[in-house]
Amino acid sequence: MARPRSEEKREAILTAATELIATHGLGAATAEIAKRAHVPHGSVFTYFGTKAELLNTLYVELKTELIEALWDQMPDSDDMRTRLAHLWTNWTNWGVANPAKRRVLAQLGVSDQITDQSREAAFAVASEVVKLVRGVGIHGALREAPPAYIGALAETMAGTTMDFMSRDPANAETIREAGFAGLWRAIS
Structure with a gap:
């Protein structure tokens, strides 16, 4: 059974994406977003199926x-x-x-x-x-x-x-x- 998604992790990913896109543009890597959000890289795609969905x-x-x-x-x-x-x-x-x-x-x-x-x-x-x-x-x-x-x-x-x-x-x-x-x- 899959664990329920955490609203805190979702928000951390969105916050990290905002910070990195503001400084590096839309090419900011999802790996860097995950690192900044303090979540495993795969978590980005657990919460947002693709980078386009995240954006x-x-x-x-x-x-x-x-x-x-x-x-x-x-x-x-x-x-x-x-x-x-x-x-x-x-x-x-x-x-x-x-x-x-x-x-x-x-x-x-x-x-x-x-x-x-x-x-x-x-x-x-x-x-x-x-x-x-x-x-x-x-x-x-x-x-x-x-x-x-x-x-x-x-x-x-x-x-x-x-x-x-x-x-x-x-x-x-x-x-x-x-x-x-x-x-x-x-x-x-």
Whole structure:
């Protein structure tokens, strides 16, 4: 009889994968991931049948973590600007606090190893965020643009904002506010 899988080992593998992909890219070896996670190499494949499955799981879990952070303590307000500003603040805070996770998400986001199913799962998790952004942009210049395009623009603006906030912590709040003003003008 097979032993039950340990959630701690699974999380250790995902954490190790995040750390190694952030520093070595998607080519990080599963043997190194196992070593960093303090599990036998075969355990990686016990929990994730293939490296591609590991990458897809990591992608969905990191996207889910990010979306949960964005939505955390969302104000119960009808004012779209207030809600979008809250989302922006949480997003930039998460990105500055989690640079390795942010790097990994960026790499996974453009990887051909991430399946359409995983991308759809991540998009489904983000449905409330997408709905908010579409609501803001319903009368704006981008009102006819596909949601994925608007999301990509917002991600680029957020990434640039996070980079500059990280480089200049003394002016991080000013940078965040300028980034939000740009986002608001772009989509509203």
